[in-house]
Amino acid sequence: MQQPIPDRRSFVFLLRVLRGQAQVDFLPSAPAGLVFTVALCAAGWEYGVYGLCGTALGTATAQTLGVARDRVTTGLEGFNSCLVAVGFAAFLGADHLSTALLAAGGCMVVTVLTGAVGALLRPWHLPTLTLPYCLTASAMTIAAPGFTHAWHHGAGLAALARPAAGRTALTWTDLWHAFFANVAQIFFMPQWYVGALFLLGIFVADRRLGALACLGSAVGIVASWLLGAPATQIADGGMGYNAVLVTMALGGVFLATGGWSLAYAVTGAAAATILTSAAAALFAPSGGHTFTWPFVLTTLAFLVAVPAFPRLRKAGAPDLVPAERATPPAAAA
Amino acid sequence: MQQPIPDRRSFVFLLRVLRGQAQVDFLPSAPAGLVFTVALCAAGWEYGVYGLCGTALGTATAQTLGVARDRVTTGLEGFNSCLVAVGFAAFLGADHLSTALLAAGGCMVVTVLTGAVGALLRPWHLPTLTLPYCLTASAMTIAAPGFTHAWHHGAGLAALARPAAGRTALTWTDLWHAFFANVAQIFFMPQWYVGALFLLGIFVADRRLGALACLGSAVGIVASWLLGAPATQIADGGMGYNAVLVTMALGGVFLATGGWSLAYAVTGAAAATILTSAAAALFAPSGGHTFTWPFVLTTLAFLVAVPAFPRLRKAGAPDLVPAERATPPAAAA
Amino acid sequence: MQQPIPDRRSFVFLLRVLRGQAQVDFLPSAPAGLVFTVALCAAGWEYGVYGLCGTALGTATAQTLGVARDRVTTGLEGFNSCLVAVGFAAFLGADHLSTALLAAGGCMVVTVLTGAVGALLRPWHLPTLTLPYCLTASAMTIAAPGFTHAWHHGAGLAALARPAAGRTALTWTDLWHAFFANVAQIFFMPQWYVGALFLLGIFVADRRLGALACLGSAVGIVASWLLGAPATQIADGGMGYNAVLVTMALGGVFLATGGWSLAYAVTGAAAATILTSAAAALFAPSGGHTFTWPFVLTTLAFLVAVPAFPRLRKAGAPDLVPAERATPPAAAA
Numbered sequence: 001m002q003q004p005i006p007d008r009r010s011f012v013f014l015l016r017v018l019r020g021q022a023q024v025d026f027l028p029s030a031p032a033g034l035v036f037t038v039a040l041c042a043a044g045w046e047y048g049v050y051g052l053c054g055t056a057l058g059t060a061t062a063q064t065l066g067v068a069r070d071r072v073t074t075g076l077e078g079f080n081s082c083l084v085a086v087g088f089a090a091f092l093g094a095d096h097l098s099t100a101l102l103a104a105g106g107c108m109v110v111t112v113l114t115g116a117v118g119a120l121l122r123p124w125h126l127p128t129l130t131l132p133y134c135l136t137a138s139a140m141t142i143a144a145p146g147f148t149h150a151w152h153h154g155a156g157l158a159a160l161a162r163p164a165a166g167r168t169a170l171t172w173t174d175l176w177h178a179f180f181a182n183v184a185q186i187f188f189m190p191q192w193y194v195g196a197l198f199l200l201g202i203f204v205a206d207r208r209l210g211a212l213a214c215l216g217s218a219v220g221i222v223a224s225w226l227l228g229a230p231a232t233q234i235a236d237g238g239m240g241y242n243a244v245l246v247t248m249a250l251g252g253v254f255l256a257t258g259g260w261s262l263a264y265a266v267t268g269a270a271a272a273t274i275l276t277s278a279a280a281a282l283f284a285p286s287g288g289h290t291f292t293w294p295f296v297l298t299t300l301a302f303l304v305a306v307p308a309f310p311r312l313r314k315a316g317a318p319d320l321v322p323a324e325r326a327t328p329p330a331a332a333a
Numbered sequence: 334m335q336q337p338i339p340d341r342r343s344f345v346f347l348l349r350v351l352r353g354q355a356q357v358d359f360l361p362s363a364p365a366g367l368v369f370t371v372a373l374c375a376a377g378w379e380y381g382v383y384g385l386c387g388t389a390l391g392t393a394t395a396q397t398l399g400v401a402r403d404r405v406t407t408g409l410e411g412f413n414s415c416l417v418a419v420g421f422a423a424f425l426g427a428d429h430l431s432t433a434l435l436a437a438g439g440c441m442v443v444t445v446l447t448g449a450v451g452a453l454l455r456p457w458h459l460p461t462l463t464l465p466y467c468l469t470a471s472a473m474t475i476a477a478p479g480f481t482h483a484w485h486h487g488a489g490l491a492a493l494a495r496p497a498a499g500r501t502a503l504t505w506t507d508l509w510h511a512f513f514a515n516v517a518q519i520f521f522m523p524q525w526y527v528g529a530l531f532l533l534g535i536f537v538a539d540r541r542l543g544a545l546a547c548l549g550s551a552v553g554i555v556a557s558w559l560l561g562a563p564a565t566q567i568a569d570g571g572m573g574y575n576a577v578l579v580t581m582a583l584g585g586v587f588l589a590t591g592g593w594s595l596a597y598a599v600t601g602a603a604a605a606t607i608l609t610s611a612a613a614a615l616f617a618p619s620g621g622h623t624f625t626w627p628f629v630l631t632t633l634a635f636l637v638a639v640p641a642f643p644r645l646r647k648a649g650a651p652d653l654v655p656a657e658r659a660t661p662p663a664a665a666a
Numbered sequence: 667m668q669q670p671i672p673d674r675r676s677f678v679f680l681l682r683v684l685r686g687q688a689q690v691d692f693l694p695s696a697p698a699g700l701v702f703t704v705a706l707c708a709a710g711w712e713y714g715v716y717g718l719c720g721t722a723l724g725t726a727t728a729q730t731l732g733v734a735r736d737r738v739t740t741g742l743e744g745f746n747s748c749l750v751a752v753g754f755a756a757f758l759g760a761d762h763l764s765t766a767l768l769a770a771g772g773c774m775v776v777t778v779l780t781g782a783v784g785a786l787l788r789p790w791h792l793p794t795l796t797l798p799y800c801l802t803a804s805a806m807t808i809a810a811p812g813f814t815h816a817w818h819h820g821a822g823l824a825a826l827a828r829p830a831a832g833r834t835a836l837t838w839t840d841l842w843h844a845f846f847a848n849v850a851q852i853f854f855m856p857q858w859y860v861g862a863l864f865l866l867g868i869f870v871a872d873r874r875l876g877a878l879a880c881l882g883s884a885v886g887i888v889a890s891w892l893l894g895a896p897a898t899q900i901a902d903g904g905m906g907y908n909a910v911l912v913t914m915a916l917g918g919v920f921l922a923t924g925g926w927s928l929a930y931a932v933t934g935a936a937a938a939t940i941l942t943s944a945a946a947a948l949f950a951p952s953g954g955h956t957f958t959w960p961f962v963l964t965t966l967a968f969l970v971a972v973p974a975f976p977r978l979r980k981a982g983a984p985d986l987v988p989a990e991r992a993t994p995p996a997a998a999a
Binding site for chain 1: 496563604607608613634635
């Protein structure tokens with residue numbers, strides 16, 4: 001008996017959405033996306049719903065606007081809207097109708113921005129990374145206190161940055177909490193067990209990227225500990241999530257894994273840890289958040305410099321092709 | 334009897350200056366420029382003088398530096414210097430000699446920046462819009478309090494952004510005041526009757542763009558009312574002027590008017606309304622103003638993304654050609 | 667007798683390092699670099715050591731990564747790391763081990779950023795100037811208060827900008843102090859005699875550039891005096907060092923010296939003086955410093971606009987070729 005077409009189309013769309021979830025960590029893998037959804041639900045079922053609906057809305061918007069098919073099938077049109085939806089839920093409050101409506105609008109606008117950033121970076125063959133999401137989420141969270149229907153937190157967050165204070169010595173508990181929370185904070189979640197689930201999802205799809213995520217988390221902890229960041233900030237993952245993403249991107253996703261690229265990735269991860277503090281101070285007076293700006297800026301700078309350094313070699317074609325290649329056309333149809 | 338050459342040259346120059354005034358709203362039309370000058374004088378005769386002198390100085394600087402002739406004849410070298418001069422008058426005080434001298438310098442520098450922004454955006458075939466003016470006016474107003482001869486307002490404006498407060502319900506008077514003031518605030522003026530004159534000028538030159546300006550003003554009011562912006566801010570046009578410009582630019586100036594481009598323009602206008610609040614919060618701690626940054630950033634992002642969306646079609650050639658074509662060469666000679 | 671190879675290699679490397687010092691002022695000249703080192707030591711021996719070690723580390727990193735040889739031999743890979751090292755010493759405290767380690771890391775990262783900025787600006791044939799250093803130094807100084815092991819100054823520097831106050835009339839001592847200090851502040855030093863030594867170094871290598879530096883310093887003083895900047899700020903060189911660099915860059919390094927380019931350079935120098943105040947107000951709330959951002963932004967904008975103005979002519983090829991040509995291949999081997 002032939003499978004009815006509508007069901008098949010829904011199933012194909014669901015696969016695209018799950019791949020979109022997984023692309024937050026550079027993985028065009030539906031199983032990883034499934035584990036990521038479980039991880040989001042472990043932090044709060046509403047985050048799981050926001051994540052799925054956001055990815056679905058972004059993917060659908062891209063399809064409606066006629067974006068190139070291979071971008072849609074590999075989930076490259078879903079990860080920015082996933083982060084926008086979860087980010088709006090985390091920072092504006094998941095239980096307000098206004099947040100849901102703004103997140104829906106944000107998921108459509110971020111699709112336009114994905115096209116814009118892609119076109120802007122094309123002359124240098126650079127990937128968009130999460131730059132469209134950073135732009136959308138920063139604009140919305142900075143704008144929100146100016147609108148009484150969007151802001152439900154009383155006083156705004158705008159404040160001058162103050163020097164760090166408090167305990168800097170790390171306990172054993174801080175250490176292993178930080179190790180997992182660094183992976184969870186990519187999705188704004190501070191719980192270690194949520195991070196453990198995300199890490200499991202990465203390993204399910206790609207063991208090499210899983211190892212790089214672990215390396216990045218370790219670099220983030222060591223760098224921020226050496227610099228003397230407050231222990232609570234290290235333990236909840238707030239200092240290290242950019243290092244995780246930078247290490248994955250430079251160590252294996254966009255550069256061929258090897259001694260030189262690993263050294264390059266570790267240098268980038270340490271730089272991103274410093275940028276995490278700089279971004280916090282820069283955004284503080286306007287009430288903005290750091291999001292993944294340090295990851296985006298560090299990775300784009302380190303990638304665009306690659307042609308100047310003959311020791312480094314790009315992985316495959318310049319754009320997100322490794323990810324796209326990992327999805328056989330048959331499965332993506 | 335043959336017309337004397339000097340008079341004819343003065344008349345040609347005057348036409349260029351009036352077209353420069355009108356190009357603030359994308360119109361290469363001397364009659365519209367004349368109505369705009371009347372509108373500025375209705376807000377205060379000194380603003381009319383600043384506007385005319387600023388446009389003239391910018392146009393003359395471009396001629397002296399040898400800028401391509403079709404840019405000068407269509408007024409494309411005058412609208413940024415017009416806004417710089419009126420902006421300096423509005424924010425530094427029109428009745429100080431220092432303001433006049435700084436405005437003169439600003440009009441020359443903005444001509445250089447027009448060349449710079451044009452060259453920077455050329456690889457993506459993007460228009461400069463009012464970006465040169467935004468750069469010049471932001472730099473000057475943020476720098477001014479550091480100079481005792483340029484700043485006459487006592488304490489500076491630097492302050493942390495505070496959440497919105499006050500009445501959000503709109504009265505009928507708020508509504509129609511906002512509708513016209515949204516057009517006036519493009520030139521920093523909050524009076525509804527000044528906006529009505531500007532709108533008249535747009536309709537004189539191009540009824541389609543006039544309709545788009547009305548649509549944009551309505552979108553700005555609805556979006557900021559739904560979001561819960563303070564009613565006084567909506568009524569004086571401060572929340573909606575970017576929406577007017579975005580709707581004109583995306584709905585008919587740079588994209589071919591149609592269902593998809595109108596939907597695209599309305600989405601952009603709503604995004605620009607949110608960006609208006611974000612820009613205010615971002616500039617607040619350094620004492621800067623929003624100017625037309627939200628319009629510029631939204632329109633450039635939405636335009637550069639167009640090639641990724643096959644449903645959308647650019648109007649004519651990529652640059653400001655529609656405007657340039659509207660001026661027959663004979664009239665411009 | 668044949669010269670032993672290791673000694674010769676050390677001597678070649680030392681020449682590269684001294685040229686790197688001198689390239690801060692656009693000079694590929696080892697003698698000028700030697701005088702600059704003496705000038706830094708006159709301000710404090712630790713600054714001389716930081717400068718030499720920083721230039722050496724940046725040059726060595728570039729060699730290790732396989733950067734094109736002519737960039738290394740002419741010192742183009744050393745001047746950003748020189749400024750990074752001296753800047754870290756000046757702003758984080760030269761006598762802390764943490765500063766030395768962070769400066770070493772910064773010198774390596776700035777080499778990557780030099781490659782990145784070079785690639786980003788290539789489509790417009792623009793030089794990197796000191797942009798890589800501005801990025802690195804701004805990120806580090808803004809991030810530093812967030813790290814207890816990097817920050818030893820008690821309270822952070824984040825504060826809202828306040829309008830200028832105090833004496834604006836210049837004494838004769840203010841005037842000649844400012845004239846020399848404007849050259850010294852390029853390296854963050856406020857002493858007039860340090861500036862006199864730097865100026866001597868410039869004249870040793872290139873009398874035309876020396877004259878342009880003097881012109882730029884004068885323009886910076888006149889512009890900030892006319893605008894009413896506080897006399898103490900003018901006297902310590904804080905208002906005029908960007909004008910010195912802009913005048914050298916536009917008046918003779920990247921444009922052919924002539925009437926039009928001198929007028930262009932003086933306009934740029936005045937604009938950079940205003941930007942110096944704007945940058946201070948923009949960075950104040952996050953505790954950042956102005957560094958040479960006004961010079962970099964003004965010069966890049968004025969250079970990228972050049973093709974639009976037929977009256978202006980680039981000097982030789984678009985990149986730093988004049989500098990590179992000045993070093994005969996034999997000496998650089």
